[in-house]
Amino acid sequence: MGDLRGTLTGHSSLIVLLAAAVGVYLTHDAFLIYLMSLFMVFSLFALAYNVIMGxxxxxxxxxxxxxxxxxxxxxxLSTRYVSDMLVVLPLSVALAAITSLAVGFLTLRHTRIYFAMLTLAFAMLLYALLIKWRDVTGGSDGISGIPRVSALFSLPTTELYYVFLSAVFFISFLTLKRLDGSRLGLILRALGDNEDRFRFLGYNLIWYRIAG
Structure with missing residues (x-):
């Protein structure tokens, strides 16, 4: 299996992505903007996954x-409690981070197939909860009517939402790109390459896995 860190090296990928994002916006084509938005959302997912696998x-x-x-x-949160995205987004990030810490603490003590199966079990547990708890999650129908407003800004059109999403994407991309050459990035790379040597050097294996 190749090293997935290649997705974060060099500046050519950033230039190509930026040109593509601007080019799609200038077309003002709703369908292309929608596709590019999906691309950026799932690219963020892939970049985050690259940290743990790459x-x-x-x-x-x-x-x-x-x-x-x-x-x-x-x-x-936005459909039931508070519609201001400046409140909702940080709370949602915090909830996802707390969940990742809890799951990571329980699963990252294991490696290889044991880790993979434990993560699958937690994912299926949440899937069952989301599907069965229809009163809150909407079940297989999901949740509609999510607002795009806050006290400071509003994103009533698809194009404005696309600009906001692009900003989030490129900030996240650059942040993860900087991780590659940072001290933390080098430590995580060393941990992935040789766990025994990493442990012998005195590093806490579990906590650095959770940090990753």
Whole structure:
């Protein structure tokens, strides 16, 4: 299996992505903007997965769990409690982070197939909860009517939403790109390459896995 860290190296990928994002916006084609929006959303998912698989060499079948927690938190909070996205988004990120810490603490003590199966079990547990708890999650129908407003800004059109999403995507992309050459990135890479040597050097294996 090749090293997935290649997705974060060099500047050519950033230039191509930026040109594609601007080009799609200038077309003002609703369908192309929708497709590019989906591309950026799922690219963020893939970039996050690259940290655990590309650096730590761990195969996770439960990465969608945290994606779902964040998405459903936004949907439930904004439609039931508070519509201001400046409040909803940080809360949703915090809930997803807390969930990842809890699941990581329980699963990252294991490796290889044991880790993979545990992550799959947690993902299927959440899937069952989301499907069965129809009064809150909407079941297989999902949740509609999610607002795009806050006290400081409004995103009433698809194009404005696309600009906001593009900004989030490129900030996240650059942040993960900087991780590759950072001290934390080098430590995570060392952990993935040789766990025994990493442990002998005095590092806490579990906590650095959770940090990744």
């Amino acid at each position: 650096y730590l060499k761990l195969v996770s079948f439960g990465h969608s769990l945290f994606y779902a927690v964040g998405a459903y938190s936004v949907a439930i």
